[in-house]
Structure formats: structure tokens, C-alpha cells
Amino acid sequence: MSSTPLDAAYQECRRIAAEHGRTYFLATRLLAAPRRPAVHALYAFARTVDDIVDHAQRVSSDHGPAGAVDLLEKQLRTALEQGPGAVADAPVLLALTDTITRYDIAPHHFWTFLDAMRMDIPGSGHYRDRYADMTELRAYMGGSAAAIGLQLLPVLGTVVPRADAEPAAAALGEAFQLTNFLRDVGEDLDRGRVYLPADDLIAFGVDHDLLLHCRRTGRTDPRVRRALAHLIAVNRGIYRRADPGIDLLEPRVRPAIRTASTLYAAILTEIERRDYAVFDQRAVVGTPKRLRVAATQLLAR
Template sequence: MSTAELDAAGITEPRLRHAYTRCRELNAEHGRTYFLATRMLTAVQRPAIHALYGFARFADDIVDEPAQGATPADIEAALRAVEAALFDGLRDGRSDDPLLAAVIDTAHRYEITEDLFDDFLTSMRMDLTTSDYADRAALEKYTRGSAEVIGLQVLPVLGTVTTREEAAPAAAALGLAFQLTNFLRDVAEDYERGRIYLPSDELAAFGVDQERLGWCVAQRRTDSRVAAALADQIATTRAIYRRAEPGIAMLAPVSRPCVRTAYVLYSEILERIEAAEYDVFSRRASVGTRRKATVAAAAFARALWARRGASRQREAV
């Protein structure tokens, strides 16, 4: 992480600087679209966003990328250890852990409540015991902690022109929309990990069951029933994007270009799935580099303009 970002955020302690830098590295390595969007935030905001992403990635990898030979009991124990260290640190206001130190510091700086971390870790544990979801309500119990709370965690870092409570539903919806987009893009990868994150009853309405999905994964192609089911899931996800979109205007002006960029680029993944005729089994839907650059360039210009406006306001006070 550039020293300018850490200096701007007032992070001077070497232990914390190291922790924030590690979180930034995780974001840059694994969350490329997300990382690109964070470049539009002010230097003061970026370390906190990296810390929240870094912790989420760290916990997720315990479940999805366990050590060779690790049993479910081993993974559960590792998650419990992280949970204990996190909540001890939140209560103490500090941690010597080389990664947790950053997220604990961020939680205290921005008054991010413990229940959001508790909900997140609950969903991570669900991945150890739950392989599919009977209906939308069951899936929403999982996505509450795995997606909606992420939007709620970053909200105080982004800042709002309304109350945090008023902006919260849209922030949660955007986190949900992003994750549902990932679920659609990663159907084959998730299936190979033994998980299906699409509601079983909604798939069944189109004649799709686990066996049908397994056939598509094995054959690396989509049949007409699965294509129709995916089209229905995309329509549902787009409705959630629409629910989230008004929340962008509730954010602090300096944060809107970042969130708008993430909104645009992530929602366009759905268009890429449609353009590929719902083939999520032989390819990974993604937004091209040129398109990302075009969207980012326009957003960077808006971000600079917003920062100048904020600077003029501070000078006038």
C-alpha cells in the first residue's frame, strides 16, 4: 500500500501499516474489479475498504481453499479460531494478528458493529454443512451474512448525505446483487465444490435439478432448460440491482464514482452471460479490459471533480 494512503488515513503504527498493506495485496490479487473501483475513493478511505475486503477474503479462503488434507472439523476449528481472535480484538481495540489488526482498527474507526461480523462468520460456517438451498428464503439466510453485511460494513467508510439507517437497505441490496451475480457466473465452479447457490424450487420450475446441472458441468455446455432457469435468475438479480441503485445518490459525493463503477461493471457480467447464450459451463463471463478502462476513466474524472468540490467546501468553512 502506498505510504500516502496510510499517511492520509492517519495510520502510523508499523504493526497496523503492515496489516493494512497485506489486506490491500489480497484485494489487488483476488478482487480485480472491486480493486479498480476502490482506486476512485479518496486516499483516506482506501485502507479501510482494503481491510474489510482482506478479512472477508481471508475467512472465505479458509472454507474454499483449505489446507491439503483438512477435514470439515479442521476447517470449522480454523474459523472458530479466527472468530475468537476477531471478537477478542474488537473488545480490546487492537490485535497483534498480521491481518486482523487492520479490520479491527477499521471497525473501531468507523463504528462498525460486531453483529455484522458475527453474521458474516455464521454464513461462512454454513458453507461447511449446507450444499444447496431449497428456496429463496433459505438462500437469503446465507446471503444475509455473506453479501448484505458487506454492503453495510463499507457504508460508514463511504459516507452518506442521509442517515446511515436510511441508506442501509440499498447498501445491503447492492452487496446482495454483487454476490448473486457471482453465483450465476460461477455455477460450474461452485458445483464442482459441491455447492449450488441457486434456489432449488426456482430451478425446478424449469425442469432443472442437481442431476441436470451436473450434466451441464460434465459436458461443459448449457441445455435449453438450464438456459431458461438462468434467464429467470438474471431477471431476479436485475430487480435487486434496481432496488440498490437509488442508494448511490445517498452516498457522499466523493464515494459515488467508485460505487457507480462497481455497479456498472458487475451488472454487465449479467449481459455477458446472456451474450454467451447462458454458457457458464465452458467459460467465465467477464467484462473486457477495454470496457473496464472506459468506465473507469469516466469515473476517475467524476471522482476528481467530487474531491475538488469537497476540498472547496472545507476551505469555505
């Protein structure tokens, strides 16, 4: 049986998820098969935007990354108004439009997400490269990772009114993203950004120059180590706040989300195990552990 353009679009999203989102892709394998394509579509869209923002040299738009994000939003809005045919030549948008319609996902979660991504684009009116405190950082995360959690919620399904599950879903997205920020301090510095709250860093004697010094030398200063330990504790608190929300999801999807949460939180343990060496290497959870956690959740179903 030949595949349709929509089938091919979802296959492309699956390829992107498998290539770039190993933890999410593994967790998605625990979902019922009909839900997986939608999760892949949401991931692929977020990844597409992320690549525009982080790899400006690859953007073909005459107006740079900001113009490319604007065009993407315009195309998505048009597709939601006129139907998927409006983006038939854009596989990720085609699959995303179908997912949004199929699961009745509120479009404003996507506009909020795109506005947050504009905060990462130099020259954009939204641009931010530093965050004074956790309140400012959470405002950014509320538009990025938390918004993705809210996009996913209708796909996963809940055993309570959706609004009751939204705070925990947003918190889990925030927990995931803060973990990324702690893991990727060095890479973010290379892009001219710091996604750690300045007031928390200053409390431990850490400023931007010290972070740059650590990146240049590949060695974590004791003051930075103490700041990272504090922020890891904060991050774990967010995971604890999000954890009860997993029981608000439909039973069949809980193992997948628990797997994703467990594996992402394990990155924090890996950072600690490596004595906070985040400037010269990237903390990752090894394949054996990822498979072990997934198998444990599968057996618990």
C-alpha cells in the same frame, strides 16, 4: 520513514485486494485515499474467510475449516475487547480491528457474516449445500454479502442517517453475490454446492442431475439456459432496487460504488453474450471495459 506494523498490515490487505478483487480494487481507486485502506481491510478479511471455507486442504487447524473460522472469530472478538495488540501477528485482523474501531462499524455484522460462512462448511451445524427457494437463499446472502455491504457503509459515509441507507447497501451486496452465483455455477458444483433457488430451477425443468450433466459436458442445456435467463432478470431487479441508495452516500464515494455496480452487472451481460456458457468458462469483464467505466465515473466527479 519506516512503516509501522499497522502500515504493513494495511499494505498486506491492499495486496490481497489487488490480487483477488480486480473489480473492487479498481472501484476503490476512485475513493479518496484515506478511505481505501479500510475497504482493503474489509475485503481482505472476507477473502481470508472465503479461502478457509473453499480451500479446506490449506487449513492448518486441527479442527478443519470450522475450527479455523471459530478461531478467527475468537481472535477478532479478543482484539476488539483488548485492542489491536492482541492480533499484532495477524496483519489482516490487525488492519480490520483498526478499521472497525476507526469507523465505528457494528461488530455484529462480522458475527453474522461468519455464521453465514459456516453454512458453507460440511460438518458444521450451520451447513447448507442447497436452497429451496429465494427466501432461503436471501437468508444466506443476508449474512454474507449483505453484511459486507453494511460493514462498508460507515467507511463510505452517507448524507442521510446511516439506518436509512442500510437497505440499499444490503441489496447491493445481495446483487453482487447473486451475480457471483450465476457466474460460478460450475465451480460451485465442483464443491458440492448449488446457490440457485431450487424452486426456480424446477419451474424450468432443471434438477441437480441436469446441472451435473452440464458441468461434465461443458454444455448448457436449453432448460438451464432459460432458468439462468430468468435468474439474471431477477438479479437485475435487485440492482435496480439498490441503485437509488448510491445517491444516499457521500458524493465523493458515489463514482466508486457506481463503477463497482456497473462492472458487476456487466458480468450478467457477458453471461448472456456467451449464450449462458457458465459450465466450461468464467464470464469476466475485460480490462478495456473496466478501465472505460472507471474513467467515465472519474470524469463525472
